[in-house]
Amino acid sequence: MPVPTSPPDISDEVTFARYPFLPQAAAWIRQMAIDHQIDLDELLDGVWMEKARQRARIRLVDSINSSEGVEVIGGDIHTEEGRIIEAFSFYYARLVVCASEDERLIARWAQAEAARAEQLLIKDKSSIDIIARTYISQIKFEENHGLNNPMMVNASGGLRDMRKSSSGPLWKIGLSDFIEICPKITGSRWRLPNCDIKDGWITLYEENQYGSSAKLARLLRERIKRGVEAEALEKMQDVTTDLAIRLAEPVGMLRNLMASKTSEAIALVGAEESEWPPCMRKIVGDLSNGVNVNHFGRLFLASISATIGLPTESTVNFFRGAPDFSESTTNYQVSHVYEHAYTPAGCAKLKVNHNCPVLPGDDRLCDQPWLDHPLKYIRATQRWNAKNKAAEIASGVPQNNTEDDKPLENESPDSAEKV
Template sequence: MPLPRRFPTIESPSLLARFPFLPQGEEWLKSLLADNNIDLDTLIEGEWVEPIRIRGVHRMLESINLTEGVSSTTRHDIHEPYGQMVEGLGFYYAMLVVCASFDERLVKRWVEGEASRADKLLGDAIDEQTFELVTHTYLSDVRVKVQSVAGVSIHAAKSSTLIYEIPMTDFIELSPRITGSYWRMVNRPITDGWVTMCATKAETSRQRLARLLKERIRQVLVERCQINMEKMDDEFAAKFADPVGKMVAQLQHSKGQEIKVTAAHEGDWPPCMTSAIADLAQGENVNHAGRRFLANMSRALGLSIDEAASFFVNAPDYNEGTTKYQLGHLYEGEYTPEKCNTLKLHARCPVSQGTISDSLCNLEWMTHPLKYVRAQQRRRARDTPPEQPLVEPQAIENSQTNGAKGEEEDNDS
């Protein structure tokens, strides 16, 4: 069922900074941008907003790499205007970068991290009034009953005595994605259409409800990202080519499973990259600038060192040990691939030399090979239907401006 038609009013900037993904936070984020004179170019390149970008990157990487999701603690004082700006716009920046990647897996990873963070905060890290505000934002209704509990500490008794009930329609919609006997309808007490979120040995009624809210937050965020991606044109998405590329490079070296954000479609590769590969394959002696660019570009696209080394096998001076050593040095340095002007200066732009014709390269905003990749990915993503239908759209300004514990462990299906 859709979200409530009218959301409860939230006037606290600190609350919106803690939960910047709330529907009520969309206008607040716009006001942060306007009040601080931050346009898109400033958000991406402005020196004074570097803390915002750093916070956004941290938020992204926490979501993707840590099984428990984004840390529930903020890095800045959200009771101060500066901290509110950094936390709020850090979330906004992270969302734009994730969307500009046009990678459904990345979107889902980031959303999972944000939803898991919300689950932890809603479970026990915020006051009761705030919890009810968020609950009424995402559910059609909720009611609370007090149940006496003896033989526990004062703190535990207070939280354990509150028993939450929600409409059956909300439970039916949100519970199927959660495994465990607790979430089967036959195991939940129902009275006049209200489902009781009973406490368990491990969790309170509120923590059980927070787990359900996680599913709603996940749905809303995924759909919001999907709409953002549909609105992004090539030029807008290309502006984020550099941060997306850097994120891929960092993920490449992170612990745990490797996530390649960019799809390894050779059709996405820019002419400067494919021409360097072709020249080397034909035994031509590509200059140092061309080799360095090919190595940095391979790393940015998430290719392994072995995959990158294969491009150099037919080079006149090829030595496997030397090649892998040099590639390892460049990969470890995480250098950004050279810009178009630099490649032209070193005679590594086949389009400017007239040997290859590519209309995309001739666009005024095409200033970096990674922009070419993002533009190609966007076009492919636009022509490919999503893996599954998503719900609850949350419109934004146009493109210019661990799971909870219970009777059984909860896992996403």
């Protein structure tokens, strides 16, 4: 079931400022821009918008640095100035990621904004219903357990604490919406055979560790992320050269942050990452950039990490940037893979499951006919590096291990060698 084409009316300005990505917020923000003479020049360079730009930078930095998304606490949205700052900080941040013309950055930022919204919605009893009806075609609830119905439930701590049951309403979602959203969420509670389906509705039951509203907020996060990302990708097409030049400084800051985050993740295990196959490097890079790597790719990463002897903590760290990262779940799953010594998948399966990033001609080693397993890639690269080192010691001349130096057919691993 698609997102509703006509979202319900919202007129509350606090809600717009808190959730500035809402489709209903666009007209309000336009009107604010007219009323307060906020044009593009003002937004990019004006004194009045300086606070919005500062807040936007926090939003952007959080989107790279924090696994729980953009910091929930912003300005005071119960004042008009606070609402303007909050709303325009979102707009400025979106301009910056659009100007980067980097789809990974856009995806990461959309993910962080959606994760922030999830945290807010878990607590926001007054808005979750109308926001749910904005993004989900079939949604309803029953009052449950004598709710006190506070406007905002007090909860502090991390996302996991927030998700604990708060005896709120019992939400039900249409089967089609659920089926469309859930493949993107990991965990057995989101698999259809584990759900209670009646007359085309799925009840989001309360669990001690996961309240009904928290489950709804988790589902909404997926739709919000998709909406924020799609809108940013559309606006990316409108970025002019002039705008890109004017935003070069914040875009550069963001790109550097992202690059350092990726290399940090890869450097967690020391120097030997140069020997990893492209598929492994790609999955590690994607996870650190907040990409929702599929289950097959995740299992491959955990199993190859175990096989090459990386510590479990390093492997858990690879997953920290994942959009659905949970310390306890990842620890459990990674430990399980280590204990059971799963054999990492071969190239054929990785290709079928869209986890092989190379095309013919991209990597000479992957192009070799005998290269049918990523562990062979590692072994061949290790042998080649060792040869280079020996030659270097013997000749005293540094050997450049460039792409063209990669081992070829006659250097294939022993055919009897098992992977």
